[in-house]
Amino acid sequence: MKHVEIAIVGAGLSGLAAARYVRSRGVESVLVLEGGPQAGGRARMPRAAGPDGAATGRMFVGHADRAVLELAEEFDLAVEDVDPGQTLDDLRVDEAGFSAVSTLNVPAHVSWWTRLRNEWVLARLVRLAAGLDLAEPWRSARAEELDAQTVRTWLRSHSTDPGVLELVEEQLTFEAGLPADRISMLWLLAHIGPVLRDDREPLRLDPAELLDRMAACAAVRTGCHVADVGQEADRVRLSGPWGSLTADRVILAVSPADAQRVAFSPPLPASRRRMQRQWPQAEIIRTEIVYWRPFWRNFGLSGEAVFEDGIPAWTFDDSPADAxxxxxxxxxxxxxxxxxxxxxxxxxxAPARHRGILLDNLQRTFGPLAADPVAFVQSPAGPDTYSRAFQSPTPPGFLTEYGPLLRRSCGRIHWAATETAAFPANGALEGAVASGLRAAGEVLDARSATEAS
Incomplete structure (x- = not known):
């Protein structure tokens, strides 16, 4: 039976980052097992083809996402500035299909008082977030109080203006992917962090290209679903339909929801099992629509629009820098x-019906050219087998009960994935890389301690 020093389950960004780190520290006996047909995990999204037939697709990263940007620099990966080079209008579309110019989803016709109250509520959220321990928010001074209430409960205790409440709830839904009555106040504050918006335009890179280059530097076996993980006195046995192998230690670089699909022997602690069973996630239908040109810019429109009827909830322009x-x-x-x-x-x-309604709404908003895309790709509403939604807005009580378990190793089993990262990178590409590096460091420390004993 094959034996390696370190086995990594999951060839997403966190697993590949972990493999890269331990190899850079001189550990050559490292193997990454991926259940899917190719490396990439959740960062490898379904991609539509452009007019030339080539796959398109970029993801946004922030200027503060140093771990991702350093990887991009190491692999000589292009990082684009997102700047259309002109001032363009955002839109808000009501239930009747009427479009109005808006700024940060606040319609231009909204009263100055509602605007002021909207900004006051958002500023209050930022001030509250500044007092949190973002690495471990469940240890913060007011953690129990904040985690005991939903975001909607908090909002209604700080504003009675229905216009303000609607606007703020919508903005927070964009952040979380779930409505305010299902989200813990503690999770939201940790997620947004002490800065709600970075006034700088985001950066953009091709995650598939980054993943391919990282995977080329690692020993990755695809099509190897790990069904069983058994801990023995001095090693861990991993097995599945592909066979078995043993390792000194293992990093599970998968979401807690996906870890629930693995049988562990001996069983994981009861609290860990409960956390995995109850793990929440925001599921969306993400659609890419490709056109010959970003024609909406010719009409002074940014491509960003909020639709009150929810199909879609919102759109944004992700055209390449050269248009x-x-x-x-x-x-x-x-x-x-x-x-x-x-x-x-x-x-x-009903994917066909969803497509029809979505294109009809885009046509009414951006003009007749929107009805005739070159390519249209929509992800399923449910989770993919190996690529469950990475956004995990937790309900009240969840973080204070289960937060301490997220990174706690279980014997020779260590945990990675973006869900285990510190906030506000938790759930983002930056969090995936950071979690892989952290788990790799834990394994190396444990390995050194064993050698010294």
Missing amino acids: SYGRLVAHTYTFGEADPLGADQSVIE
Whole structure:
């Protein structure tokens, strides 16, 4: 039976970052096992083809995302500035299809008082977030109090203006992917961090290209679903339909929800098992729509629009810097139309109907050219087998109960994945890389301690 020093389950960004780090520290006996047909995990999104037939697709990163940007620099990966080079208008589209110019989803016709109250509430959130321990928010001074209430409860205790409440809830839904009545106040504050918005335009890179270059430097076996993990006195046995191997230590670089699909022997602690069973996630239908050109810019429009009927909830322009083709990304939320920006549930299970309504709304908003895309790719509403949604907005009580378990090793088993990262990078590409580096460091420390004993 094959034996390696370190086995890594999951060839997403966190698993590949962990493999790269331990190899850079002189450990050559490292193997990455990936259940899917190719490395990449959740960062390898479904991609539409551009007019030239080549796959398109970029992801945004912030200027503060140093771990990702350093990897991009190491691999000589292009990082673009997102700047259309002109002042363009955002739109808000009501239930009747009427479009109005907006700024940060605040319609131009909204009263100055509502604008002021909106900014006051958001500023209050930022001030509260500044007092948190972002690495371990459950240890913060007010953690129990904040985690005991939903975001909606908090908002209604700080404003009675229905216009303000609607606008703020929508902005927070964009951040979380779930409505405010399902999210813990503690999670939201940790997620947004002490700075709600970076006034600088974000950067953009191709995650698939980064993943391919990282995977080429690692020993990766695809199509190897790990079904069983058994800990023995001095090693860990991993097995699945592909066979078995043993390792001195293992890093599970998968989401807690995916870890629930693995059988552990001996069983994981009961609290860890409960956390994995109850792990929340925001699921959306993410759609890429490609056109010959970003034609909306010719009409002074940015491509960013919020749709009150929820199909889609919002769109944004993700065209390349040279505007060689146009690309809109649309998000449809699947939590139901009873909450702001939620979609009609009958549409969620009908991809063709979803496409028709979405394109019709885009046509009414951006003009007739929007009805005739070159390519249209929509992800399923449900989670993919090996690529579950990375955004995990937790309900009240979850973080204070389970937060301390996220990174706690279980014997020779260590945990990575973006869900285990410090906030506010938790759930983002930066968090995936950081979590892989942290888990790799833990394994190396444990290895050194064993050798010294």
